[in-house]
Amino acid sequence: MSSPLLRVEGLRTHFFTKAGAVKAVDDVSFEVGRGEVLGLVGESGSGKSMTGYSIMGLIDPPGRVVEGTITLDGRDLTRLPAEELRKLRGNRIAMIFQDPMMTLNPVLRIDVQMIETILAHERVARSTALERSRAALVKVGIPSPDERLVAYPHQFSGGMRQRVAIAIALLNNPDLIIADEPTTALDVTIQGQILFEMQKLTRETGAAMIWITHDLSVVAGLADRVCVMYAGKIVEEGTTYEVLARPLHPYTQGLLDSVPSRGVRGVPLAQIPGMTPSLLKLPPGCAFRERCARASSECRVDPRMEEPDGAGHGVRCFHPLLVATA
Amino acid sequence: MTNGAPPLLEVRRASKRFVKRLDAAAKLGNLFGAGMHEEVVHAVDRVDVAIAPGEVVGLVGESGCGKSTLGRMTVGLLPLTEGERFWRGTSLAALDPAAARAQQLKMQMIFQDPYASLNPRMRVVDIIGEAPVVHGLIGRSQQKDYVAMQMNRVGLDSTLMRRFAHQFSGGQRARIGIARALAVKPEFLVCDESVAALDVSIQAQVLNLFGELREALNLTYLFISHDLGVVAHVSDRVLIMYLGRVVESGPTDAIFASPNHPYTRALLAEAGKVEPKKRTFIPIKGEIPSPLDPPSGCHFHPRCAYAMPKCREAAPALVEIATGRRSACYLNDTTVQ
Numbered sequence: 001m002s003s004p005l006l007r008v009e010g011l012r013t014h015f016f017t018k019a020g021a022v023k024a025v026d027d028v029s030f031e032v033g034r035g036e037v038l039g040l041v042g043e044s045g046s047g048k049s050m051t052g053y054s055i056m057g058l059i060d061p062p063g064r065v066v067e068g069t070i071t072l073d074g075r076d077l078t079r080l081p082a083e084e085l086r087k088l089r090g091n092r093i094a095m096i097f098q099d100p101m102m103t104l105n106p107v108l109r110i111d112v113q114m115i116e117t118i119l120a121h122e123r124v125a126r127s128t129a130l131e132r133s134r135a136a137l138v139k140v141g142i143p144s145p146d147e148r149l150v151a152y153p154h155q156f157s158g159g160m161r162q163r164v165a166i167a168i169a170l171l172n173n174p175d176l177i178i179a180d181e182p183t184t185a186l187d188v189t190i191q192g193q194i195l196f197e198m199q200k201l202t203r204e205t206g207a208a209m210i211w212i213t214h215d216l217s218v219v220a221g222l223a224d225r226v227c228v229m230y231a232g233k234i235v236e237e238g239t240t241y242e243v244l245a246r247p248l249h250p251y252t253q254g255l256l257d258s259v260p261s262r263g264v265r266g267v268p269l270a271q272i273p274g275m276t277p278s279l280l281k282l283p284p285g286c287a288f289r290e291r292c293a294r295a296s297s298e299c300r301v302d303p304r305m306e307e308p309d310g311a312g313h314g315v316r317c318f319h320p321l322l323v324a325t326a
Numbered sequence: 327m328t329n330g331a332p333p334l335l336e337v338r339r340a341s342k343r344f345v346k347r348l349d350a351a352a353k354l355g356n357l358f359g360a361g362m363h364e365e366v367v368h369a370v371d372r373v374d375v376a377i378a379p380g381e382v383v384g385l386v387g388e389s390g391c392g393k394s395t396l397g398r399m400t401v402g403l404l405p406l407t408e409g410e411r412f413w414r415g416t417s418l419a420a421l422d423p424a425a426a427r428a429q430q431l432k433m434q435m436i437f438q439d440p441y442a443s444l445n446p447r448m449r450v451v452d453i454i455g456e457a458p459v460v461h462g463l464i465g466r467s468q469q470k471d472y473v474a475m476q477m478n479r480v481g482l483d484s485t486l487m488r489r490f491a492h493q494f495s496g497g498q499r500a501r502i503g504i505a506r507a508l509a510v511k512p513e514f515l516v517c518d519e520s521v522a523a524l525d526v527s528i529q530a531q532v533l534n535l536f537g538e539l540r541e542a543l544n545l546t547y548l549f550i551s552h553d554l555g556v557v558a559h560v561s562d563r564v565l566i567m568y569l570g571r572v573v574e575s576g577p578t579d580a581i582f583a584s585p586n587h588p589y590t591r592a593l594l595a596e597a598g599k600v601e602p603k604k605r606t607f608i609p610i611k612g613e614i615p616s617p618l619d620p621p622s623g624c625h626f627h628p629r630c631a632y633a634m635p636k637c638r639e640a641a642p643a644l645v646e647i648a649t650g651r652r653s654a655c656y657l658n659d660t661t662v663q
Binding site for chain 1: 388389495497525526527528529530531533534537538552553554555556558559560561578579592593595596597610613614
């Protein structure tokens with residue numbers, strides 16, 4: 001196997017607050033290959049966004065990447081000087097955020113913002129940059145791009161704004177796109193449009209993508225592989241099919257059972273008891289054990305990521321749901 | 327549903343228009359020929375809803391379709407521009423103020439945002455207990471016991487009643503909102519995106535609570551959501567709204583099994599399914615039009631794959647296409663004949 005585009009190993013991002021250290025990301029490892037879509041799934045506070053921010057080098061004090069390596073194409077991003085990292089950001093790695101109103105500058109026209117992004121990384125003529133900006137808007141399906149280039153963000157609808165944000169992310173043909181819940185704020189039909197564009201773009205450009213979301217249904221249709229996060233750790237990873245069709249971790253199973261649908265109308269949903277633990281005072285051992293029906297005294301020790309049936313389907317659990325029957 | 331007893335709550339031909347009046351500057355401008363107009367948003371356009379006792383009706387639509395406005399109108403939080411509300415067959419407009427006040431207690435609303443809808447400066451005991459005391463359902467001395475009972479019923483620890491809303495998690499706050507609505511013993515609840523802000527696992531807990539309370543207290547719900555999975559799970563009947571109009575209605579199973587209106591079909595096709603299968607997203611074209619300037623005729627025609635010339639001219643009526651099912655689309659005329 002050739003080396004993956006991005007390899008994250010033993011990443012720990014902690015926030016040092018007055019109340020104590022919050023282990024937002026705690027020993028996270030995964031790989032993303034070229035052209036691959038990795039779904040990073042979890043509920044609020046599971047550390048999925050902070051994993052994305054850590055890769056981008058966007059963790060601000062009191063937070064800090066305390067341990068681990070993030071290797072992009074052979075270079076460790078955690079050791080890179082700020083100036084070098086700035087050259088990568090927006091160029092080789094791009095991020096799309098949840099709220100497009102917050103990421104676009106409200107007082108600058110779209111063309112200004114787009115040209116700026118290109119000129120920050122390349123020495124080209126403004127006219128070339130403008131032409132490329134226009135092409136990027138066409139690529140994400142924005143009608144009448146010439147008029148749109150001279151418009152301000154508030155003149156766009158939510159879906160259109162997110163398209164602009166995606167177009168900006170694509171301007172420098174990044175190798176890796178980190179998408180942090182980009183469709184959560186959008187309506188279903190508009191979400192469908194954005195997913196369609198993203199799917200098309202990754203196929204055309206061969207860029208790798210990390211899709212961060214809480215929505216299992218989005219991941220189901222889009223991702224090649226899935227990592228499920230809980231309380232700062234990846235508790236299960238594997239191909240989308242393996243994880244969703246044959247989940248090993250009780251938490252993954254619980255999440256899947258919690259999704260309401262017509263099939264189980266009126267029947268109470270299988271709910272996960274209790275609530276997500278505070279990351280401030282996590283007891284040692286499996287963070288899920290308080291809510292888990294299969295927990296035993298063994299679970300007071302932190303389980304390692306293991307592959308009970310080989311084949312790249314890993315789980316962090318002493319009592320996985322399906323034991324290999326080979 | 328239509329035979330025998332009258333529906334618990336009914337709104338007939340309800341419309342809501344929001345008008346942005348011209349301010350002094352605009353009026354002055356008009357004197358000099360600036361040509362400013364009053365802007366009118368047809369948030370809800372002649373909608374009929376009838377909810378039978380014990381029924382759960384789901385109201386689905388995308389942002390700006392008027393589903394929340396309709397919810398607020400049914401519960402009485404917004405006056406109707408046109409149309410009338412009926413409770414068990416009697417018009418609510420004819421009631422004298424005292425009777426209307428008593429009647430209003432029978433209908434309660436649970437809001438979307440469990441953060442914004444609770445007063446941050448009140449303790450939970452007052453948030454839940456204020457209304458029943460004010461309305462004379464209980465005496466002030468009974469308030470504590472009463473609130474404890476309400477809290478236990480929604481799965482909250484009643485020893486926490488002296489706390490403030492910010493000391494609770496999102497799921498607990500949603501439960502406080504439910505307990506507050508139930509404290510005045512309503513028969514009818516409007517839930518406006520009440521689980522949208524919650525994580526899936528917490529959402530499942532709250533949805534189960536809605537189900538249990540429905541059984542225990544014989545409640546009737548109007549359940550507003552943009553999440554088709556949630557609506558399919560809880561509702562007996564579904565109304566689909568698009569830009570202020572109901573485009574399709576019918577029993578949940580029938581609509582999800584064979585959607586009739588092109589918009590419903592598109593919506594269901596986009597709705598997330600947790601199927602571990604890669605799929606190609608085939609989006610509906612175009613944006614959701616602005617309700618300030620809705621398209622002529624059928625509001626969906628600019629995005630519809632089956633649009634015909636007459637769709638542009640007049641809006642199709644919401645007609646019965648099967649027992650209990652209604653749809654507003656010209657395609658049904660051609661297929662029937």
